[in-house]
Structure formats: C-alpha cells, structure tokens
Amino acid sequence: MAQTTKNASSVQRAPAIVVALFILPAFALFAAVLLYPMASALGYSLFEWRGGTNLVRFNWFDNFVVLFTEHPFVEQMPRAFLHNIAIFAGTLVLQNSAGLFLAVQLHRLGPVRRLFQVLYTTPYLVSPLVVGYLWTLLLSPTFGPVNAALDALGLDSLAVSWLGEPATALPVLILVSVWQWIGFPVLLYGAALGAIPPELNDAASVDGAGGWRRFRHVTLPLLTPVIGTVSILTFIGAMEMFTLPYAFGGATGSPAGATDVLSVLFFRVSFQSGASNALGVSSALATLLFLFILGGALLGRRVIRAQEEKLS
Amino acid sequence: MTLTLDTVERAPGGATAPARRRRGRWNAQAVVITTVLWLYAAVCVLPLLTMILNSFRTHLQIATDPWPIPTDPTLENYVSAWADASFSRYALNSILITVSSVAISTAVSLPAAYALARWRFRGRDALEGLFMSGLLIPFMLAILPMFYLMDWLRLIDSPLSLILIYSANGIPFSVFVLVSFFRQLPGELEEAAFLDGGNHFTVFLRVMVPLVRPAVATVVVFRFVPIWNDFLMPLVMLRSRDNYTLGVGLTTFFGEYQNDWASLFAGLVITTLPLLVLFILATRQIIQGLTAGIGK
Structure with a gap:
C-alpha cells in the first residue's frame, strides 16, 4: 500500500492501443492454449463421446458412475488411489522426520551447510525419468551395485529383485521418490530456520530450556508455516505423480499393478484403452483427481492455519 | 574430518x-x-x-564387476547412444523445443508484465488475476483438451505443439516473477527516459528490460528445468522417432538396448548433462530461487 502511494506520481499511463500491443501476445497465447482447453476440460466429463471427439450426447454423471461400477476401473482406481496416498504418506513422514533432522543439523553447521544443501538438492533437479531408469539399473538383481553391496555386507537374504516383486516395488518407488524430492524440504526448512532470530533461542536458554524443549516450543512453532506449505506441495506432487512410476512400471504399473498410480491409469484410459468413450471416462477421472487435489489442498491450508493459531 | x-x-x-x-x-x-x-x-x-562412471565402462565390465570403477575408460557407449541410437537427434529436438519455449514465453511475458506493473488501465487487476490463475491449474486436467486442440490444428507429432504448450504454460510464472520486479523499479527512470525523447517502446526495451535482467535469468532457469525434464507431454504429442525428445527417446532406448547396460548409462548421462551444466553455472540462482520468500 505504502509503495503504491509513493510511486503513484510515477505510475505511467499509456494509450489503449499501446497497452493492447504489450499485453495481447501473452494473453492470446495464454487464453488459446491454456485457458480455453482448461475450461472445456471440465465439460468433457459430462458427455458421451465416440472414437475421439465425436459428441454423442450429454449423459450427466454417467462417466463418473462407470468409474465406480465397471471393470476395470472399479478394481484399478482404488488400488491406484491407495498407492498415491501411500506415496504421499511415506514422503510426508520421512521429510518431516529425517528431512527436518537434516535441516536442523545443517543449520548448526555454519557456512559449510551450502555444500550439503547443493549435494542434497542435486537429485531434485534430475529428471524423474532418468532417476527411475537409473534406480532400475542400480537395483538390478543381475548386475546392480545395491544388491552387490548387500551381498558384501553378508545380507544376501535382502538382495531380492526389488522392482520385480509386487511386495517391494511400491516401497522402493516411495523411497526413490523421497530420495529425489527431500532436498527441497531440507532447503526450505533451512531457509526458515535461518529466518528465526537467534535472540529467541537465547532467551529460551536463559529461561533454562534445554535443547529438545527449545526445539519443541521455539523452533517447531516457527517452522509450522513452511512445513505446511511443503506438505501441500508434497500432496499435489504425490497425487499427480506420473513419470517415476512410469519409468519403474510402464503404462501397466508392473509388477502386477504394484506401481500403478492415478496419472498412469489416466494415461492408460486416455491413450491406450482404445475404448470408444475414452474421452468421457478419462475426463471424469481427471476431474475427480482435480477436485480431490483442490479439496485436499484447501483442507490442508485450514489445518495449518488452525495449527498456527494454536501454537502462536 | x-x-x-x-x-x-x-x-x-x-x-x-x-x-x-x-x-x-x-x-x-x-x-x-x-x-x-x-x-x-x-x-x-x-x-x-555411478551413472557417470558406468557410462565409461564396457558392458562386460559392468556385468562382471558391480563396483563402478572405470579401470579402462571407453567412449564407445557414447558413440553407440549418440550416433546409433539417434540421441543426437533427440538432443537436438529437446534443445530446440526447450530453448524456443523459454524464449517465447519470456518474450511475450516481458511486455505484459511491464504493462501490468507500470501502467494504469481498466481491468488491470482482473487480467493479472487471470494470468495468476494459470499457476493453479493442474496439468492432468488440461492434457486431453490440449491433445484435441493440437489434433485440430494438425500439430500432433510436431515439435510446434510442445513449443506452443510450454510457452503458454510458462506465462503465468514468468508474468508473476517479472511483475514483482518491474514494480520495484523507481518511476524516475522512465520519466527521465521520456524527457530524453523516448517513447513507450524504446523506454521499455532500452531502459526497463535491461534493469530486470536478474529476474529474466530466474525465469529462464526455472522454466528451462521443468520443460527439459517433462516427459508426459512429448509422450502424448509425438509419434515418429525423428521428433522424439530425450525423454521419449530414452524410453524407446531402454526397450531396445535393455541388454546393453553400459550404453543405457551413457543415455542417462546425455539426458542429464545439460541440466548438470546449468546447475553448476547457476547454483546460487537455483538455491535462492527455490527458497525465495522464506526468510533470509
């Protein structure tokens, strides 16, 4: 506000035609390629289609009903959904325990923490496809160094076909996803820790608070906003995840659907099912996913706000 | 120690x-x-x-010794991936698509952001809100409509489809970053430039754009990474091998060369190398950008 009034005299006006020339290229591209398809997307799910985009009729919520009643959706959708939730839960737990621990310890290190931050963030910048294929090779039961290391440590019994067994494929997917992502929370928690005035901790020390109590009652409440933001980003990322599961299990979520997630199911229905009304059903799936993510994110924000009020 | x-x-x-x-x-x-x-x-x-070291070993070395120590480094994996498996073609496509998309979205976002930040006109706030709404759009929902839009434009299997999509998709973020930078500039600069006989276009190009160069760098780096790494859109839009990007090419490669482990590692390195170079050149900007708005 203050800035607007300060700059008020200097804010320029320009003839309408000039304004249009400046704005129009961005707006036209944005509206035609992003806004228009987005707006039509929600509508797609309410119609029946035949062989691509030939409109048959308006069929209310039939496409949604199909998802919950017909084979294969009635089996595959809940399974994929549970996998997304497992990925979210696993990531949330690990980044707020191990990730938070790393961030707090790095913060105590002083300037060398930069080096660690860079090292921890590197996997985050590599393409999830490369990460998926790389771990497929590293975990290979025939030549992978991971199983070779387990053998060398005398843990031969653990040297299994990690991505070949349905029982281990999903946990591996979760761990690799965390491996790639966790540098980001560590970085953000570190930045938030850096913003806490040292006087607060000093004051608590003077009052006789020990390390854990200082962390619990001074640091943690101040970190709540950033933990909340990261948790919501984690939620969105886990629900929309496509590339890493695709690299591990392809379009079918192999082995035996163990790495199947909602986006992969969506891809399968949209582009590989060959079903006549693929457009209607897959749009319904995308709409459900969108509503769930939106609802989850809004709910998450409310929870965080309530938490902040309770702690402050 | x-x-x-x-x-x-x-x-x-x-x-x-x-x-x-x-x-x-x-x-x-x-x-x-x-x-x-x-x-x-x-x-x-x-x-x-391990990925980098194994790319310099032979298939036999990898098969017999799991530890990635290149005793006798070779470049033959790069030759087979780059030439025989057409990674040169994929890399060219990826570079073409990424660079043009980043260039287009930055080029159209700069004047739009400038107008939104510095000029007063009717509907400005609504327009800015509309651009910002693009930041919240889940990509999954847009894929099918975009696919049929590109089908209608006869752009399926053309790099142009991806360039259009990535350019449009980059506008909300680019406008968001650039608007906040343009707003911070003092107004006296524009006034002085006008007194020197400039018009709206020359003032924008010669005075204002050079001043937001750090913001342009941020926008370029932060659009480059997700476009380079994107896999779903090329998978959906591209059909023929000549048009494949590195990501789609890599999946084909992993199907066809699944018994040549050494070359697979080389393919992974080729796909990652430009990002590693970017990370090394712009570590500071990337770390600062990722933590923007939080403390410090």
Missing part, C-alpha cells in the same frame, strides 16, 4: 557459537551428526556418480 576443522575455523561466523560453548559434551555427538550428514550426502551423490 576436514569438515570439523572447517566448522571450528569458521565458528566466529556465529551459527556454531552454542556448539563451541559446550565443546566437551558435544564433541562425540557432533562427530556422529557430521558422519550422518556425510553419509546422506553420499546417498545423494553416489547413484549419480
């Missing part, structure tokens, strides 16, 4: 002061924690290092 020395040396910097105060009691704990930090750093880096 060197780290412990480092920490003590740099202690006057401030952050380690509490640790120093009670050095005796904390030493053992500090050693354990430092070890954990280094171990996790190894967990982060060793897989990527």
Whole structure:
C-alpha cells in the first residue's frame, strides 16, 4: 500500500492501443492454449463421446458412475488411489522426520551447510525419468551395485529383485521418490530456520530450556508455516505423480499393478484403452483427481492455519 | 574430518557459537551428526556418480564387476547412444523445443508484465488475476483438451505443439516473477527516459528490460528445468522417432538396448548433462530461487 502511494506520481499511463500491443501476445497465447482447453476440460466429463471427439450426447454423471461400477476401473482406481496416498504418506513422514533432522543439523553447521544443501538438492533437479531408469539399473538383481553391496555386507537374504516383486516395488518407488524430492524440504526448512532470530533461542536458554524443549516450543512453532506449505506441495506432487512410476512400471504399473498410480491409469484410459468413450471416462477421472487435489489442498491450508493459531 | 576443522575455523561466523560453548559434551555427538550428514550426502551423490562412471565402462565390465570403477575408460557407449541410437537427434529436438519455449514465453511475458506493473488501465487487476490463475491449474486436467486442440490444428507429432504448450504454460510464472520486479523499479527512470525523447517502446526495451535482467535469468532457469525434464507431454504429442525428445527417446532406448547396460548409462548421462551444466553455472540462482520468500 505504502509503495503504491509513493510511486503513484510515477505510475505511467499509456494509450489503449499501446497497452493492447504489450499485453495481447501473452494473453492470446495464454487464453488459446491454456485457458480455453482448461475450461472445456471440465465439460468433457459430462458427455458421451465416440472414437475421439465425436459428441454423442450429454449423459450427466454417467462417466463418473462407470468409474465406480465397471471393470476395470472399479478394481484399478482404488488400488491406484491407495498407492498415491501411500506415496504421499511415506514422503510426508520421512521429510518431516529425517528431512527436518537434516535441516536442523545443517543449520548448526555454519557456512559449510551450502555444500550439503547443493549435494542434497542435486537429485531434485534430475529428471524423474532418468532417476527411475537409473534406480532400475542400480537395483538390478543381475548386475546392480545395491544388491552387490548387500551381498558384501553378508545380507544376501535382502538382495531380492526389488522392482520385480509386487511386495517391494511400491516401497522402493516411495523411497526413490523421497530420495529425489527431500532436498527441497531440507532447503526450505533451512531457509526458515535461518529466518528465526537467534535472540529467541537465547532467551529460551536463559529461561533454562534445554535443547529438545527449545526445539519443541521455539523452533517447531516457527517452522509450522513452511512445513505446511511443503506438505501441500508434497500432496499435489504425490497425487499427480506420473513419470517415476512410469519409468519403474510402464503404462501397466508392473509388477502386477504394484506401481500403478492415478496419472498412469489416466494415461492408460486416455491413450491406450482404445475404448470408444475414452474421452468421457478419462475426463471424469481427471476431474475427480482435480477436485480431490483442490479439496485436499484447501483442507490442508485450514489445518495449518488452525495449527498456527494454536501454537502462536 | 576436514569438515570439523572447517566448522571450528569458521565458528566466529556465529551459527556454531552454542556448539563451541559446550565443546566437551558435544564433541562425540557432533562427530556422529557430521558422519550422518556425510553419509546422506553420499546417498545423494553416489547413484549419480555411478551413472557417470558406468557410462565409461564396457558392458562386460559392468556385468562382471558391480563396483563402478572405470579401470579402462571407453567412449564407445557414447558413440553407440549418440550416433546409433539417434540421441543426437533427440538432443537436438529437446534443445530446440526447450530453448524456443523459454524464449517465447519470456518474450511475450516481458511486455505484459511491464504493462501490468507500470501502467494504469481498466481491468488491470482482473487480467493479472487471470494470468495468476494459470499457476493453479493442474496439468492432468488440461492434457486431453490440449491433445484435441493440437489434433485440430494438425500439430500432433510436431515439435510446434510442445513449443506452443510450454510457452503458454510458462506465462503465468514468468508474468508473476517479472511483475514483482518491474514494480520495484523507481518511476524516475522512465520519466527521465521520456524527457530524453523516448517513447513507450524504446523506454521499455532500452531502459526497463535491461534493469530486470536478474529476474529474466530466474525465469529462464526455472522454466528451462521443468520443460527439459517433462516427459508426459512429448509422450502424448509425438509419434515418429525423428521428433522424439530425450525423454521419449530414452524410453524407446531402454526397450531396445535393455541388454546393453553400459550404453543405457551413457543415455542417462546425455539426458542429464545439460541440466548438470546449468546447475553448476547457476547454483546460487537455483538455491535462492527455490527458497525465495522464506526468510533470509
């Protein structure tokens, strides 16, 4: 506000035609390629289609009903959904325990923490496809160094076909996803820790608070906003995840659907099912996913706000 | 070990002061924690290092010795991936698509952001809100309509479809970053430039754009990475091998060369290399950009 009034005299006006020339290229591209398809997307799910985009009729919520009643959706959708939730839960737990621990310890290190931050963030910048294929090779039961290391440590019994067994494929997917992502929370928690005035901790020390109590009652409440933001980003990322599961299990979520997630199911229905009304059903799936993510994110924000009020 | 020395040396910097105060009691704990930090750093880096080292070994070496020590480094994997498996073609496509998309979205976002930030006109706030709404759009929902839009434009299997989509998709973020930078500039600069006989276009191009160069760098880096790494859109839009990007090419490659492990590692390195170079050149911007808005 203050800035607007300060700059008020200097804010320029320009003839309408000039304004249009400046704005129009961005707006036209944005509206035609992003806004228009987005707006039509929600509508797609309410119609029946035949062989691509030939409109048959308006069929209310039939496409949604199909998802919950017909084979294969009635089996595959809940399974994929549970996998997304497992990925979210696993990531949330690990980044707020191990990730938070790393961030707090790095913060105590002083300037060398930069080096660690860079090292921890590197996997985050590599393409999830490369990460998926790389771990497929590293975990290979025939030549992978991971199983070779387990053998060398005398843990031969653990040297299994990690991505070949349905029982281990999903946990591996979760761990690799965390491996790639966790540098980001560590970085953000570190930045938030850096913003806490040292006087607060000093004051608590003077009052006789020990390390854990200082962390619990001074640091943690101040970190709540950033933990909340990261948790919501984690939620969105886990629900929309496509590339890493695709690299591990392809379009079918192999082995035996163990790495199947909602986006992969969506891809399968949209582009590989060959079903006549693929457009209607897959749009319904995308709409459900969108509503769930939106609802989850809004709910998450409310929870965080309530938490902040309770702690402050 | 060197780290412990480092920490003590740099202690006057401030952050380690509490640790120093009670050095005796904390030493053992500090050693354990430092070890954990280094171990996790190894967990982060060793897989990527293995990828690079194995790309210089032969298939036979990888099959017989799992440890990635290149005793007799070779470039033949790069030759087979780059030439025989057409990674040169994929890389060219990826570069063409990424560079043009980033260039187009930055070029159209700059004037739009300038107008939104510096001029007063009717509907400005609504327009800015509309651009910002693009930041919240889940990509999944847009894929099918975009696919049929590109089908209608006869752009399926054309790099142009991806360039259009990525350019449009980059506008909300680019406008968002650039608007906040343009708003921070003092108005006197424009007034002086007008007094010197400039018009709206020359003032924008010669005075204002050069001033937001750091913001342009941020936008370029932060659009480059997701476009380069994107896999779903090329998978959906591209059909023929000549048009494949590195991501789609890599999936084909992993199907066809699944018994040539050494070349697979080389393919992964080729796909990642431009990003590693970018990361090394722009580490500071990337770390700062990722933590923008939080503390410090």
